[in-house]
Amino acid sequence: MRIAVSGGPYGNPYALQAFVDDARARGCERLFCLGDLGGFGAEVNALWPILTDNDVECVAGNYDVAIARGDTDCGCGYRDAKDNEYAQLIYDHTLATTRRDFAAWMGTLPTERRETIDGVDVHMVHGSTLALNDFWWESLPEEQHRLRAEASGADVVLCTHSGLPWQRQVGETLVVNVGVLGKPANDGRREVWYAILDLDGGRPTAELVPLSYDWQAQAASMRAAGLPEIFTETIESGWWTTCLEILPPRERSRGRFHLYRSTLPSGFRPADDGWGEGASGGAMEGDRPVVPLFGTAYFPSRLWVYTNFHCNLACDYCAVASSPKAAPRTLSATDFHALVDEAVDAGFTELYVTGGEPFLHPGIVGLLDYATTRLPTVVMTNAMLLRGRRAAGLSALAGRKLTVQTSLDGATPAAHDAHRGAGSWLRTLDGIRHLVDLGLPPRVALTETPDNTDEIPAVTALLAELGLPAGHFAVRPLLRRGFSEAGAEIGEDSSIPELTVTADGLHWHPAGADLGTSPDLYLAPGGTPLAAGKELVTERFFTARLNDGSLPRPVHCAV
Incomplete structure (x- = not known):
């Protein structure tokens, strides 16, 4: 036998009717709905005749139980205040508009259904086998999947509450989250999802089916009912704009929006923390109450690229262990050009080219010519x-959007040369003067150590004498990475990500870009698309944030 199983219609009769028509056209003999009839759209009462006229067999979701009892909230299981605010808003609308005879009918529905169909033990639940409003996410640890599957022991367990479709074999049990009909699956598609199961011969197989429907009519219905635009936008765009905090890191990273704007402290801005102008980008524009992580102060839209790792110096506190003896790990011009093009397409707004010493790369001027x-x-x-x-x-590039940054760690040779090598202070000073003459007055950073803290005012004065603007100087902390055995500790749980590309692959932060000394900040191998890198960063950001509840801090590598 072939059966079709849907998740919550959420007050979307257009998708429910499309489900009935599509499932029948595909030869499904029985149709099921796993509950949550209201909860997002405006036309909950229009669902009832579609369900009854087409013999759709239902179990109750938490929404249906709450509406039937007249509860004050939906019992959805959200834990975040903002998630609950939006959930309460739509629940109040649904409770007020649902016909009482329909609500009473909801109250007659079982909260689970189990039967043997063509020799297959099929267990249908709303949330999971543990609770009506349990979120059975695909990204749960394996032991959590086993716990839920073993609580049933059925051949097939069907669920829906999380709203995102997936299937997997857990031991002897096929588990299928059938998705929902009421809104898209946070994937940028307007289609919604349901599942078809073939149960012939006692060997169950499942197919997750994307379903087209009249989403324009659903959006118009929601606007006519006066529902907030943030709900309608999800129908029209395919991206979730509410109830974000309930999403685990992996599921959240796949969406377009990741944070409520209200979670971004007003005093925490990229420009205030030395990240450079424009790092907040378009994500902060408009009045939408949700934003992507990328482009905010927590994940600036700048891309770091290591052209090479060998260097003419061997600074004893180099965070990426560069030296004349370091393996070059040089990026080719072809790879660099492709990376720049990809960065533009992926929404990056700034490019930081570093090393090693980039000017040991034989094609560095050509690389900068293309990048700018x-x-x-x-x-x-x-x-x-x-x-x-x-x-x-470099002189030919002076009119481009090119900035040169260098390091000067003291007002006299002693503090600088102690870490960077004898004679390096004088040569750096000469280089700064030369850049000014070329029309490229550089930015200058000082790595602060106990040896040079007292010299910072004198360095400021020295750079002013050389003709550098006041905003071209900044102090950055010493980091315990690479060659350095002292300084501040950084990691994914304590530093803001700045996606970094090397010949080895993608990294969390430019100060952790050496795979040999910072394997903990390695994200993915070479050739991984930047879009996938952004998703990885987002997932790992929220994993760290959820683990200890704290917010990361900026670690300055640039002025």
Whole structure:
């Protein structure tokens, strides 16, 4: 036998009728609905005749139980105040508009259904086998899947409450979350989902079916009822705009929106923390109450690219262990160009080119030439190799959106040379002067140590004498990474991500881009698309945030 099983219609009669028609056209002999008849759309009463006229067999969801009893809330199981605010708003509307005879009918529905169909033991629940409003997410640990499957022991368990379709074999049990009809699956598609099960011969198989329906009519119905635009936007865009905090990190990372705007402290802005202008990007524009993580202060839209790892210096506190003996791990021009193009497509607004010493890359001027045609670009250098053809090439780029940044760790040679090598202070100072002459006054960063803290005012004065604007100098902390055995500890749970690309792959932060000394900040191998990298960062960000509840902090690598 072939059966069709849907999740919550959520007051969407257009999708429910499309489900009936599509399932019958595909040869389904019995149709089931796993509950939550109201809860997002405006026309809950229009569902009743569709269900009864087409013999759709229902179990009750938490919404149906609450509406039947006249409860004050939906019992959805949300834990976040903002999630509950939106849930309460639509529940109040549904409770007020649902016919009482329909509500009474909901009260007659069982909260689970179990029967043997063609020799297959099928268990239908709303949330899970543990609770009516339990969220059975695909990303749950394996032991949590086993706990829920073993609580039933059926051949097939069907559920819906989380709203996202998936299927997997858990031991001897096929588990299928059938999705919902009431709204899209947070995947950017307007279609909704249901499941078809073939049970012939006692060997169950499932297919998750995307379902087209008249979403324009549903959106118009919601607007006519005066529902908030944030609900209608989900119908029209395919992206969830409410109830975000309930989503686990993996599921949340796949959506377009990740945070309520109200969770972004007004004092926590990229420009205030030295991340550079424009890091908040378009995500903060408009009055939508939700934003993507990417483009906010928590995940700036700048991309770091290591062109190479070898360096003419061997600084004893280099966070990525660069030196003349380091393996070069050089990016080719072809790969660099493709990466820049991909960065533009992925929404990055700034490019930071670093190393090693980038000016040891044989094609560095050509790389910067290409990069500055696509994005504002910053190149990090120790400023010691800017002569000859390199200087001529840089001079030609002076009118572009190119910024050069270097390091000066003292007002006199002693503090600087103690870590970067004898004679390096004088050569860096000469490089700064040369950049000013080329029309590229550099930004300068000082890595603060106990040896140079007292020299910071003198460095500020020295740079002013060299003609650098006041905003071109910043102090950054010493980090315990790479060669450094002292300094601040950073990790995914304590530092804001800045997606970084090397020849080895993708990394959480530029200060942890050496795979040999910072394997904990490694994200994915080379060739991984930047879009996938953004998703990985988002997932790991929320994993860390949910683990301890704290917010990460910025770690300055750039002025």
